[in-house]
Amino acid sequence: MSRKEIEEGGLAGDTTRSLFFVSLALYRLDKMTNVQELTIQKQVVTLTSGRDTHWCVSVSCTNQGNFCVFDFLTIIVVIVRCVCPCVSSSRPRYKLHYFKARGRAEVTRLVFKAAGVPFVDETFTMGEWPNLKPSMPTGSVPVLEMGGDMFPESGAIVRWAARKFGLAGKSDAEQLRVEEVLAGADDIRDLFLSWFFKSDPQVKTEVEEQMKQKACGFLGRWEDQARETRSSQRVYTYMVGTSLTAADLTLFDILEQLSSVPSIDLSSYPKLQNIRATVASLTPIKSYLQTRPSYPF
Incomplete structure (x- = not known):
């Protein structure tokens, strides 16, 4: 996932909280030497009972550097902000x-x-x-x-x-x-x-x-x-x-x-x-x- 994709996904909520978390996530991703790739894919499936959305998330790491708890939380923040950009707002768009x-x-x-x-x-x-x-x-x-x-x-x-x-x-x-x-x-x-x-x-x-x-x-x-x-x-x-x-x-x-x-x-x-x-x-x-x-x- 590129910086541009993270920025676009994270700022979709258009709130101060979104900006803070995405800025923090971008900073931590720059510092994480052991994370090679973070991939988020979306698949929309049409079922006879309606429509459902499935997200596939994968993280590729190396053995270099220390993978701390804060790095793990950063990945979670990025995923939440990109997969659920409206999480910070309960009002319909x-x-x-x-x-x-x-x-x-x-x-x-x-x-x-x-x-x-x-x-x-x-x-x-x-x-x-x-x-x-x-x-x-x-x-x-x-x-x-x-x-x-x-x-x-x-x-x-x-x-x-x-x-x-x-x-x-x-x-x-x-x-x-x-x-x-x-x-x-x-x-x-x-x-x-x-x-x-x-x-x-x-x-x-x-x-x-x-x-x-x-x-x-x-x-x-x-x-x-x-x-x-x-x-x-x-x-x-x-x-x-x-x-x-x-x-x-x-x-x-x-x-x-x-x-x-x-x-x-x-x-x-x-x-x-x-x-x-x-x-x-x-x-x-x-x-x-x-x-x-x-x-x-």
Whole structure:
């Protein structure tokens, strides 16, 4: 591990305590003549029960010099600061601003939950929105707050989070397929939200018919593309590849929304229903759904 890597890993917490410990660690590593190499490797594994992170740490030493207890503690400090840069702060780094609704923010919530990344879910009512609107960059939500900056646009947020947390697909083809599902779901969601808020019965019926045609076109295509992955215990269905991606989380959300539309028969899409069941069975998603408020849309 190089000095630069130690500095970058140690300062990620951005606190005075981080700076002190990393400076101390760098000083001691310079003085340790018997430590040839300190290697820290990270491996993220996607499991059927969710995502897990494994760290492999190895220290290569020579027989020269005295390896004192303080040197050992220094290595522990470096490992903790590099492997767990947020150990000095219990506050989540991310805050998501949106209405008390699933709407355009739910897929982002699902991505964070599936990845096991803590965030603040800052929700508010429609009545509170007029006072909050001027503080949002484009006067709309969702907005992701990160490092003091505010980032709008639901599509941009979801795509960034999927890439950041390893849920955007493994190959170029998989990534493009994930993008296709996200874009198609956005088209359906636009019509769904328009339909949901329509009060005129005739207009509502017209929008519902448009939504049905659009949704059934996408759902039929996705039904053909979905693939089953068998394990010793059960069959898992994924939209892209053989592991969880943002496409599966997006389908889970859009199927939840469409289940409230009377004219759309979701039983015609058994593979997509299996994807919905696969996502709901993941431990972090299951825990989230058990405590999630009952939102109208």
